[in-house]
Amino acid sequence: MHELPLTRELVLIGGGHSHALILKRWGMKPLPGVRVTVINPGAVAAYSGMLPGFVAGHYQREELELDLVRLARFAGARVLLGRATGIDRDARLVHVEGHPPIRYDYASIDIGITSAMPDLDGFSEFGVPAKPLERFATRWDAFQTAARQGEVLPHMAVIGGGVAGAELAAAMAHRLGDLPQIEITLIDRGEILSEMRAPTRHRLLKTLADLRVTLRPQAEVARVEADRVRFSDGSALDSFFTLGTAGARPYDWLADTGLDLHDGFVTVGPTLQSSDPRIFAAGDCAHLGFDPRPKAGVYAVREAPVLFDNLRACLSEGPGVRLRPYKPQKDYLKLISLGGQSALADKAGLVTSGPLMWRWKDRIDRKFMQKLKELTPMTPPALPAQVAEGLREEVEDKKPMCGACGAKVGGDILSRVLRDQPGVERRDVLHLAGDDAALLTHGDTWQVASVDHLRAFVEDPVLMTRITAIHALGDVWAMGASPQAALMTVTLPKMSAALQEGWLAEIMQAARDVFTEEGAEIIGGHTAMGSEFSVGFTVTGLLDQPITLKGARPGDRLILTKPLGTGVMLAAEMEMKASGRDMEAAYASMVQSSGEAARILGNAHAMTDVTGFGLAGHLLGICRASEVGAVLRLDDVPLLPGALEQSMTGMRSTIYTANRAYTAEYQGPEGALADLLFDPQTAGGLLACLSPMRAEKCVTALRAAGYEAALIGEITKGPVRLTIDA
Known part of the structure; x- marks a missing residue:
């Protein structure tokens, strides 16, 4: 997150070679006051130089992938996984499929080309x-x-x-x-x-x-x-x-930008600026109008330092900004793979081939990829010699605090504090201990109310808002209610007035999209400025008959509607140890609505959403309220891609230790797989107790609706305890 106020927005459209190199350089030399956004359809981009080697079987898939999520984390940038569809130059907005428009002060286009042939039938x-x-x-x-x-x-x-x-x-x-x-x-x-x-x-x-x-x-x-x-x-x-592979086609949306084009490609001058000085272009999507060159990755790589310096210069303060010219080389070394581990080298009319040329090409390609994959996160400054008692134990040998549900206060602390708070008896307010939301009565109508607020764990406020909205609605769905209304609270980091307006427009659109889709309305809220971005929602819902924690029966089957692992994956991403492809799957799971799942599970005897206390903590919450036990089949619990691998390395969320302490009734094995039972979940799935016959039908319906649902165990007679079926 940014320590100084933000005043300018730089948007990198596309994850091509030039932009990947810019992200690496930006992480090493950021420009204070600039928020960088990179837009790309997926979490990874493939390096073209190694593609023939991958096709031939000489490289594994991950060896030719540029991980844009990790690069963005290193650069302190937000990564937006979506496809750019246009630029409104008058409003200075980039339009992205499935995302509110993105404001920019300066933008750069590096989207490559396509070999699609839309005019060829079939x-x-x-x-x-x-x-x-x-x-x-x-x-x-x-x-x-x-x-x-x-x-x-x-x-x-x-x-x-x-x-x-x-x-x-x-x-x-x-x-x-x-x-x-x-x-x-x-x-x-x-x-x-x-x-x-x-x-x-x-x-x-x-x-x-x-x-x-x-x-x-x-x-x-x-x-x-x-x-x-x-x-x-x-x-x-x-x-x-x-x-x-017939020819290189530009993407169609460039034709609607109003920029000067050459055969559909963005024409740029020596400074790599287009006909609009606020928009740059590089790589295959750019046409070097001042000195035309064929499409080749070598130009994108050599354009990157010039593009980096010129973008920084334009975004910097001070008069007399001078931009560097790019001078493309007249000829370049062509290294062409020949199928096996042999290559052909061609430059200036000299041609040679053989295994030695392959080794040369392989060395160049691996060196380029190593430059973009070796990313070392910044280490926090050392503590001064004299600090308060207990501070070193809290800071040293501990990882940075997680965001989302990994930043929650431990369940044992909450239980002690809430237990000692005096309550006021009211007929129209019923808050059962441990339930997901409070129950309010209005005549013959039941209403539920709950609140959730999360520290940002991603740089994209839109993604953060969507996840938080789904997370907050989980309490409503877990009670069997239909979402009704929401109050929103937003804390923005320090930034200029123009950026405040841009951020709030994106955030409000994202929140409105989620709640409208679920049949609810945002009825108000509160905004503030603070040291970091956070967002929260107070939500209400309506229902006929509440589903509480106190209803599980011996013999009930346990259904989990989403895979586990968001806590450990977010902790790994914060340390740049998670793959972008795995994080893409984790984000997709977190933004998946549980509304349809709640409707399918409407006849559950007991239900909760799995969030900060982990699967074990929330299941034991049902057991305590219902005075029953539970048996889990550990191998049947669905997991997010990469979660088990991260757990095996010892990766843990901040609240993991507190979650273990909160689940004293757990009786089971230790190890990486079992540890994920205590992993805090953000916008996790629903955990429901149903009769055996009903459970089988519900799982079938849930999977048909797109949920990675599973039967993971059953409820047993008391005493209260959670055991693992080996």
């Missing part, structure tokens, strides 16, 4: 574009696995006979070359590799021939189908994996 449905790289890598991984298992014939076609098509065809042929029925065809409407120098073309054609890749030049593709490619002359070719 390609959008059955074809696979080589770019964006992440999507292609996923589809290829699935196809080659299926081909090896005999589930599909290894018949493949590559549309586009340029260097990229030839390189990927060679890699595919190498990867599946040991399969007896392999057929791979490289197709082009003109000549294959026509843009290459004669010596380079000759060696590449020989490599393709050695790998038994069939060439089909002067061929016009008419249609792509699920199992074949049809040509304009009426012939057809069997293909169960049709890859498109």
Whole structure:
């Protein structure tokens, strides 16, 4: 989080090579007062230089992935997982699919290109574009696995006979070359590799021939189908994996920005500014109008230092800002993979190939990735020599305090404090000990009321608001109520008036979207400025008959509607030890509404939402109120991707120790898997007790509704205790 007031917004649209390098540089040399946002459809971006090696089987998937979530954490930036769809230059807003518009003072575009061919009949449905790289890598991984298992014939076609098509065809042929029925065809409407120098073309054609890749030049593709490619002359070719590499297409939304374009690509000058000086562009989506160059990753990498310096200069105070010019090299070393661990090197007319060139290319690629993967979090300053008694024990050898439910006060402390508070007897207020929400009566109508407030654990206030809203509504759903209304409290970090307005607009839109979807209304709230961003909601709901903790019966089955692990994953992300892909899954789980789950579980005997005290703590809350025991089948408890692996390393949320102390009735094994029972959950799932017959039907319905629900145990007769079924 930011220590100094924020006054400027920098938005990086796309997670290309230039922007990845900028995030690394920004983390090492931030500009105080600037909030950085990076927008990308997914948590990772693939490095193009290693893609042929991945296709050929020389690299694992994670080796070519740039983790934008980790890079953003290192840079102190917010990462927004969504697809940019446009720019309103007059209002200085970036439009993002499924997200309120993002305000910017300066923006940079590095979204790459696409190999999609929307004009080719059937390609959008059955074809696979080589770019964006992440999507292609996923589809290829699935196809080659299926081909090896005999589930599909290894018949493949590559549309586009340029260097990229030839390189990927060679890699595919190498990867599946040991399969007896392999057929791979490289197709082009003109000549294959026509843009290459004669010596380079000759060696590449020989490599393709050695790998038994069939060439089909002067061929016009008419249609792509699920199992074949049809040509304009009426012939057809069997293909169960049709890859498109034909040319580099810009993304369509750039045409609506009003920026000067060249064939759809953003035209930039020597400073990498577009026709709008507040918008920069780099990488393949940019056209160097002052000195045109072909599309190649080497330019994006070398543009990054200039782009970084120029963005900082524009965002800085002071007169006479001078921007650096980018001077592209006239020629560059081309290192082309040849399928196996061999490569071809081409520069200035000199061509050589062999294993030595592969080792050279591999070294360059790994060095580039190492630069972006070796991220060391900043260490807090050392304590002074003289401090208050007990301070060193609280600070030293302890990790930074978690956000979300990991920052809650322990259950044992809360129990002692609340136990000693005098209550006022009222007929219209019923608050049963430990229940999720208070019950209020209005004549014959029941109303529930609850409150939740969370410290920010992500830089994106929209994501934080959505998670907090779902988290707060969990108390309403757990009581079997329908959401009615909400009061909102927001504390903004120190920032300028313009940023306050932008942040609040995003936050309010996000909150309104969640509560409107659930049939509730935001009826007011309160805002303040503070040292860090936090958000909370006081929520109410209406119901006919409340579901409380005091209703579980021996023989009831236990249903959990969401996987565990948000606490340990958030703790790992804070230390930059969680993968972005795993965090993407964790965020998706946290923003998943439990409204439909609550309706499906409407006949539960007892129910709660699993939040700060962990599954064990909340289940024991049911046991204590109902005076029963419970048995859990540990192996049946669903977990978030990466949660068990993080737990095995010793990763724990701040409140973990307090949660263990709060569950004295636990009788079970120790170890990484069992420790996740005490992991605090943010916006966790519902835990419900139902009769055996009803439970089976509910799990089926929950899974059909998109929940990762599971039967995880059963209620037993007292005494109150939680045991594990080995």
